[in-house]
Amino acid sequence: MSGRVSLFVTCIVDQLFPEIGLSMAAVLERLGYKVDFPERQTCCGQPAFNNGYWAEARAVARYFLDTFEGCETIVAPSGSCTAMVVNHFAELFRKEPATLARVEALRRRVWEFSAFLTECAGVEDVGARFPGVVTFHDGCHALRELGIRGGPRRLLAHVRGLELRELEPAGECCGFGGTFAIKFDELSRDMAAAKVDAIVRTGADAVVSLDPSCLMQIRGALARAGAPVRALHLAEVLASA
Amino acid sequence: MSLEFDRKIHAALTNRKQQLAIFSATGKMKEGREAATAASVLPDYQELRTQANALKKHTIDHLDFYLEEFERNVEAAGGKVIWAKDATEVADFVLSLARERDARLIVKSKSMTSEEVDLNERLEHHGLEAVETDLGEYIIQLAGERPFHIVGPALHKDRYDVADIFEKRLGIGRETVIENQAAIARARLRQKFLAADIGMSGANFLVADSGAVVIVENEGNARLATTAPRIHVTVAGIEKVIPRAQDLAVFLKLLARSATGQAFSVYTSFLNGPRRPGEIDGPEEFYVVLLDNGRTRLLPDRGKRQSLYCIRCGACLNTCPVYRRIGGHSYPWVYAGPIGAILTPQFLGTAHEPALPFASSLCGACAEVCPVKIDIPRILLELRSEVRKSEAREKRGALRTRAEKLAFRAFAWMATHPRVYALAAPIGVALMPGWLRERFGLSEPPARTFRQLWSRR
Numbered sequence: 295m296s297g298r299v300s301l302f303v304t305c306i307v308d309q310l311f312p313e314i315g316l317s318m319a320a321v322l323e324r325l326g327y328k329v330d331f332p333e334r335q336t337c338c339g340q341p342a343f344n345n346g347y348w349a350e351a352r353a354v355a356r357y358f359l360d361t362f363e364g365c366e367t368i369v370a371p372s373g374s375c376t377a378m379v380v381n382h383f384a385e386l387f388r389k390e391p392a393t394l395a396r397v398e399a400l401r402r403r404v405w406e407f408s409a410f411l412t413e414c415a416g417v418e419d420v421g422a423r424f425p426g427v428v429t430f431h432d433g434c435h436a437l438r439e440l441g442i443r444g445g446p447r448r449l450l451a452h453v454r455g456l457e458l459r460e461l462e463p464a465g466e467c468c469g470f471g472g473t474f475a476i477k478f479d480e481l482s483r484d485m486a487a488a489k490v491d492a493i494v495r496t497g498a499d500a501v502v503s504l505d506p507s508c509l510m511q512i513r514g515a516l517a518r519a520g521a522p523v524r525a526l527h528l529a530e531v532l533a534s535a
Numbered sequence: 536m537s538l539e540f541d542r543k544i545h546a547a548l549t550n551r552k553q554q555l556a557i558f559s560a561t562g563k564m565k566e567g568r569e570a571a572t573a574a575s576v577l578p579d580y581q582e583l584r585t586q587a588n589a590l591k592k593h594t595i596d597h598l599d600f601y602l603e604e605f606e607r608n609v610e611a612a613g614g615k616v617i618w619a620k621d622a623t624e625v626a627d628f629v630l631s632l633a634r635e636r637d638a639r640l641i642v643k644s645k646s647m648t649s650e651e652v653d654l655n656e657r658l659e660h661h662g663l664e665a666v667e668t669d670l671g672e673y674i675i676q677l678a679g680e681r682p683f684h685i686v687g688p689a690l691h692k693d694r695y696d697v698a699d700i701f702e703k704r705l706g707i708g709r710e711t712v713i714e715n716q717a718a719i720a721r722a723r724l725r726q727k728f729l730a731a732d733i734g735m736s737g738a739n740f741l742v743a744d745s746g747a748v749v750i751v752e753n754e755g756n757a758r759l760a761t762t763a764p765r766i767h768v769t770v771a772g773i774e775k776v777i778p779r780a781q782d783l784a785v786f787l788k789l790l791a792r793s794a795t796g797q798a799f800s801v802y803t804s805f806l807n808g809p810r811r812p813g814e815i816d817g818p819e820e821f822y823v824v825l826l827d828n829g830r831t832r833l834l835p836d837r838g839k840r841q842s843l844y845c846i847r848c849g850a851c852l853n854t855c856p857v858y859r860r861i862g863g864h865s866y867p868w869v870y871a872g873p874i875g876a877i878l879t880p881q882f883l884g885t886a887h888e889p890a891l892p893f894a895s896s897l898c899g900a901c902a903e904v905c906p907v908k909i910d911i912p913r914i915l916l917e918l919r920s921e922v923r924k925s926e927a928r929e930k931r932g933a934l935r936t937r938a939e940k941l942a943f944r945a946f947a948w949m950a951t952h953p954r955v956y957a958l959a960a961p962i963g964v965a966l967m968p969g970w971l972r973e974r975f976g977l978s979e980p981p982a983r984t985f986r987q988l989w990s991r992r
Contacts, residue, residue, distance in 0.1 A: 303985050305950070309964050310977060312985035319989075331989050336950040342943050344897065346919030350947035357951040385913070438899035467856050471896025475974070477536070478894055480548055485856050485896070513976030525976075 299327045300365035302404070304375045305337040306506045314506055317533035318371045318407055321420055325411075334361045340378040343386065344472050352386050359383075359396050367414070368404045371529055373436025373504045376406040381439050406436060408504055408528055412445035418452050422532045425455035429498040431489070431512065432465050433505035446504060446528055453531060459496040466492075470511035486515035493523055500524040502531055536890035543865040544894075553691050557862050560690035561853040567796020568850055568904065577792065586785045588908040591844035594777055598834070601743040601776045602825060608746025612808025614821035621828050622652030625770055628824060629654070629735075630661050636766060638663070638732030642724075644750070644757035645669035646737025647685060647847055648770050650869040651828055651882075654735075665735075666727045668756040673720055677704040683863035684871065686794050686849035691862060724756070734764035734818065738771035739846070740786060741823070744779045747807045748823060751790060751800040758804050767806065767818035773825050774843035786846060789906035793848040829882035839914055842877050844907040851901035851911065857894060867891060873901035877914045885922045892918035957986060 299322050303315040319329050339354030358379065362368050370376050380401045387393040411417045430450060436442040450458050469475065469485025476482075489512060493501045501516075501523055503509050513525045547553065572580045594601055606616040619625045632638070641658060643649065643665055655665045655676070667676040671689035675682060678700045682688030692700070698711045701719060710716055736757055740749040748769045750757045761767045777786065791797040810817035833840050852858045852872030863871035867888040868879040876891050885892070892915045901911040926936055949956045964980045972978065 305960070308985040309960050310981065312981050312983060312988050315985040316988060331986070333986060333990075334953045336953060336956045337946075339947075339950065342947055344916065344919070345893075345939070345943060346916075346921075346923035347940070347943040347947075348920045348923075350943045353947045354950045382916075385916075434896070434898035434900075438903055465900075467896050467898035467900065469856065469896055471898070474893065474896045477890070478544070479974075481544060481857065481860060481894075482896070484548055484860055488856075510975040510977070514974050515976075517973075517976045 297327055298366055299329050299410075300362065300368050301329060301331045302335055302338075302362065302368050302370040302375070303331070304370055304372045304506065306510075307371055310510070311506050311527070314371050314527040314529055317527065317529040318369070320533045321411075321422075321529055322369065325415060325417060325420065327415075332361055332365065336361075338375045338378040339386075340375060340382075341472055343378065343382060348386060355379075355383050355386050356393065359393070359400060362404075363396065363400060366403065367410075368400075369407055369410045370404065371407045371504070371527060372506060373406045373433045373440055373442060374507060376404055376409075377435040377439035379404045406440055406442060406504060408436075408446040408449055409440065409442050411449060411532075418448045420449065420452070420532050422452075422534055423454040424531050424534050426499040427457045427459060427497060428500050428502050428531070429459050429461050429493055429496040431461060431468065431493070431501050431503040431508060433503055433508045434465075434467050436504045437465055442504070446502075449528065449532060450502065456531070459498055461492050461496060463492065468508045468511045468515075470507050472507070475511060482511070483515070483518075486511050487519065490515045490519045490521055490523075494519070494521050498523060500526050500531075502526050502528050504528055536893075537867075537888055540865070540867060540888055540890055540894075544861050547861045547865050552693075553862060554860065556691050556693060557859055560687055561684075561859050564686070564795050564849070565853040568793055568853065569796075571792040571796040571798060577788075583785055583789055584906055584908050587789055587846075587906055588844065590777065590782050590785060591907050592841070595774060595834075595840055595843050598773065598776070601778055602773055604743040605741050605746060605776050605823075606825075608744065609808065609821075609823055610746075612746050612821075613811070614746065614808045614823060617822060617824045619770075619824050619826045619828075621826075622654075622657070625649075625652045625824055625826060626654060626657040628822075629658065629733075629768060630663070632766070632768070632822070633658075633663055633733065636732065638766070640727065640731045641665045641733045641735055642668050642727050642731040642760045642764060643672075644734075644736040644752065644760040645672050645688070646735070646770060647682070647869060648737045648772050648826055649735065650682060652770075652826070654770070666724070666731075668724050668727070668760050669752070669754060670717060670720055670756075673724065674700060677701070681864065681869060684849060684852055685847050685874075686852075691864075728759045728763045731760075731764040733766045733768060734760040734762070735768045735770065736761050738769050738775050738823075739790065740783060741771055741776040741825075742780050742783070742805075743776055745807060747780065747805045749783065750804045750806065751787070751802065752804075753797075753801040755802055758802055761804065761806055762817050765818055766820045766822070767809075768822045768824065769806070770824045770826060773827055773830055774845075790846055790848055793846075793850040793904065793906040833881050839877075839881060839917060841909050842874075842881060842914060844909050845874050845878070846907060847874075848906055850904040850906065854900045854904050856896070856898065856900070861894075873911045873915075874909070877909075877911055877918065880918050880921075885918060885925055889922045889926075892922060957984075960984070 307315045339351040343351035383397045468489045469482040658665045674689040683691045791800045809821040858872040
């Protein structure tokens with residue numbers, strides 16, 4: 295496989311979870327892609343957008359367009375940040391036809407990591423090995439805004455030594471929701487605790503997700519519950535060999 | 536966030552008994568919906584949703600046309616249409632009608648619209664007796680509460696709660712067997728049906744091309760309330776109109792399935808004007824009050840106007856991780872759950888409870904189950920933006936709100952100046968307070984950012 299891929303690592307991964315970004319790059323390079331990192335990149339603007347500060351979100355979104363417009367293919371380790379660019383940029387610029395046209399031209403080239411592998415690269419077996427029992431947490435935006443469901447499960451099913459067990463209930467929010475987790479702390483913690491209960495019930499050694507923000511929320515709740523379960527990004531599992 | 540909203544959420548989260556009641560009741564309805572809309576049972580479910588959305592969109596886009604057609608057809612059938620701007624106008628009409636007809640007792644079937652205008656309280660204030668006849672509504676009326684859920688108004692009460700309420704309010708011995716409780720309510724209500732002067736109902740649909748009021752229910756009380764008394768008054772929101780009777784083929788297939796998982800509700804009544812000569816039952820007088828109460832305020836906005844598509848099935852409540860935890864009484868108005876979170880700020884203004892549109896993780900589960908495809912998360916986002924705009928306009932807001940605004944300005948500035956971002960963001964991470972680290976399981980900030988590690992490769 296060949297081709298060039300530009301990473302949009304997201305601000306969370308850049309600042310808090312660099313290992314996720316490195317794992318993603320490693321998987322892509324192993325598949326033969328030439329990977330670059332546009333250094334000007336910062337954030338997609340979702341925090342401001344979700345909090346109702348649309349002027350601020352627009353400034354950041356415009357900056358994102360400036361940064362990535364020249365890239366052929368952009369891959370991000372987050373369903374939520376990808377959904378921001380793919381679905382919500384258009385809302386921000388609905389009264390600016392010229393910018394809207396730029397959004398339209400770019401959004402088709404922005405991929406969530408697992409969707410890039412299964413839908414764009416057409417790969418389901420990346421040659422990874424990860425011994426253990428794993429459960430998968432669907433991030434809400436990957437699942438419901440981007441329609442990503444089967445892809446990550448197929449990728450995990452091809453990992454050697456890995457046994458995948460479904461969460462019950464599946465597809466329920468972990469309660470992160472950005473500043474929701476801070477503003478409605480008690481409520482958000484209650485949602486996270488239910489998610490941890492579901493994870494523990496599967497008997498898995500690790501919970502895997504496409505979104506670093508869900509992983510943050512789940513890691514905190516796992517620690518509070520004293521549950522010996524690791525919370526990993528899909529890229530980290532796929533990078534292990 | 537108002538102190539009251541915060542306090543109610545906390546109270547609900549710490550009420551284990553109520554949590555269990557909500558989880559079990561909404562869980563049953565949720566599972567029912569999933570089973571009744573599964574591809575093997577209803578293969579054209581998604582197509583029906585698309586059609587329902589298109590029908591609602593068309594109707595709301597031409598609301599004036601269909602409401603006037605509905606009015607003409609109600610009058611052709613011998614009924615009368617009353618246009619009410621708000622709660623006062625509804626109450627004024629019912630009160631003057633009651634006075635003219637010397638009516639004392641009103642039986643009511645379940646109606647969220649009448650909750651919206653506090654009709655019972657207003658009527659009782661003027662010496663009329665208004666009795667709810669849906670079992671759940673009857674229970675919460677006796678308890679002096681508001682509906683907890685659009686479809687299951689008393690789902691937070693278990694049989695022991697009901698025993699307490701009946702004992703205290705009906706002056707009877709303690710009865711904890713559900714069947715016996717239902718029999719008690721039935722016997723009491725039967726007397727009320729027979730003695731009532733006026734029967735009041737809401738409407739699930741108003742059919743423009745025939746002037747019919749369509750009501751779906753399971754208990755038969757709506758059929759009795761609308762046919763036994765000599766006067767029937769429907770109070771319905773103007774958005775309930777649909778163009779043609781044949782459109783019900785779409786809506787009726789979705790409504791009960793989305794609400795409780797039933798293929799069809801037990802009773803579907805078509806009420807078309809008063810009793811005609813030769814007919815043996817039905818009311819002598821037939822009125823339909825068309826209520827605005829803030830609905831027309833939604834019409835100018837093409838995006839948010841879809842909030843009026845709602846058919847009050849309650850599916851969004853049953854699937855919502857927030858509603859299922861905080862319950863119906865934490866919400867600041869009669870409509871709870873995701874649909875309440877978008878209707879309340881639009882009907883009453885965002886200032887009524889500015890935190891309401893923010894009380895969501897934007898998980899999107901509501902939009903996924905909505906039978907008329909209302910994009911609730913998107914409307915929540917728009918309402919959040921409106922809250923900020925009105926804060927800015929009125930220079931309103933606590934210190935905390937202003938600090939937040941400044942923080943987001945700083946964020947936007949940083950995120951558009953890469954050098955500043957590369958320097959300042961790690962400092963922010965290093966200064967992260969301990970409670971925040973604990974909250975998100977971040978024991979130590981990473982020694983290097985991704986960009987630092989990448990540049991060293």
